């Protein structure tokens with residue numbers, strides 16, 4: 642479902658001093674080979690700066706890998722650009738640590754946005770958005786604005802928006818890192834529910850062991866741009 646083949650990413654830093662030297666570079670990902678089969682919840686854990694964010698952004702090409710091949714839903718994304726890449730991205734939803742909602746739009750209109758951008762008609766949008774708001778437990782908040790919601794509710798809106806285009810894959814970039822433990826637990830329960838009910842494949846990155854323990858089937862450890870360990874979650878953590 643998600644496949645990375647020999648993916649590397651090098652950032653070139655813009656030097657501030659004109660010292661005539663060659664540009665400084667950071668190799669954020671080094672020869673990543675990685676596969677998440679359909680229907681699984683896979684976690685990537687690592688310290689700050691390890692390359693987690695770069696890795697997950699390479700899956701939907703928010704960052705384009707410097708070298709290597711990314712395949713999602715059977716489509717080689719690294720071979721695509723422009724409208725073809727945009728179309729392929731409808732098969733991949735994403736949620737973020739800070740929710741990234743539009744403050745000027747209601748809950749309903751935030752979830753509707755990707756569908757409006759796809760050119761979907763109003764009636765169809767309504768038929769799509771209403772059940773999504775029910776799924777995330779916010780059907781009574783459709784007319785509220787993000788500023789009126791708690792952090793957990795905002796993340797639920799973001800989840801509904803990510804699911805609007807009926808993706809097969811959901812990417813979660815530190816999705817619970819801004820939430821308290823109780824809210825984190827409820828968002829993780831929702832993600833588990835979505836994985837079971839919709840058969841969605843989920844890739845998440847986190848720096849929190851508890852997140853991995855509580856919902857992931859399998860986990861990879863990333864360190865200094867390399868995947869250094871991978872195991873089923875039950876085998877990854879030693880028994881108490």
Ligand code: ADP
Pocket residue numbers: 652653654667668669687688689690691692693694695696
């Ligand atoms: P993590 O998500 O695990 O904290 P990142 O993927 O954000 O790791 O970062 C990996 C490395 O790449 C770090 O050294 C970071 O400073 C560098 N990096 C990340 N994004 C950029 C960028 N846009 N430009 C330059 N360097 C970056």
Ligand code: ADP
Pocket residue numbers: 745746747749750753783784785
């Ligand atoms: P904008 O002004 O940028 O279009 P709005 O938030 O006013 O954004 O609304 C965007 C779309 O979503 C409009 O078609 C609006 O009718 C619809 N909409 C907004 N809130 C609701 C709601 N609670 N229930 C149904 N449709 C809604």
